[in-house]
Amino acid sequence: MQNLIATLLLVLAFAYLLLKWMPVGTKEKIRMYSMSRFPAMEPLFSKLVKQTTGCGSGCSNCSSPSDDSCTNSLDVKPIKLIRKTSPQR
Known part of the structure; x- marks a missing residue:
């Protein structure tokens, strides 16, 4: 039983x-397939989509106003990698 x-x-x-971790496109395909197979659960699937979209969800489609806490592409700063060189003998 424990196993x-x-x-x-x-x-x-x-x-x-x-x-x-699944890509948004794949999630959408699964959601559409599930909605077509189980139409009684459509409100649940719609509710889940509304909760997962937005800032910080990884959807890259932020629908909130620009003055919200979403980061714009201009706020992103590039990372400069500095490679250390080993001392030559």
Whole structure:
């Protein structure tokens, strides 16, 4: 029984991480497929989409006003890498 519970927890954790790191386009395809197969759950899928879109969600489509806490592409500063050279003998 403990093995079954542990396996179930691991599968749920893996599914959560998979959905969290999945590209937005793939998530949208899964959402559309699920909505077509289970139309009674459409309000749930719509609610999930509204919660996941916006600033910080990785969607790159921020629909909030520009004076919000979203970062614009102008606020991004490039990183300059400095390679250390080893002392020559």
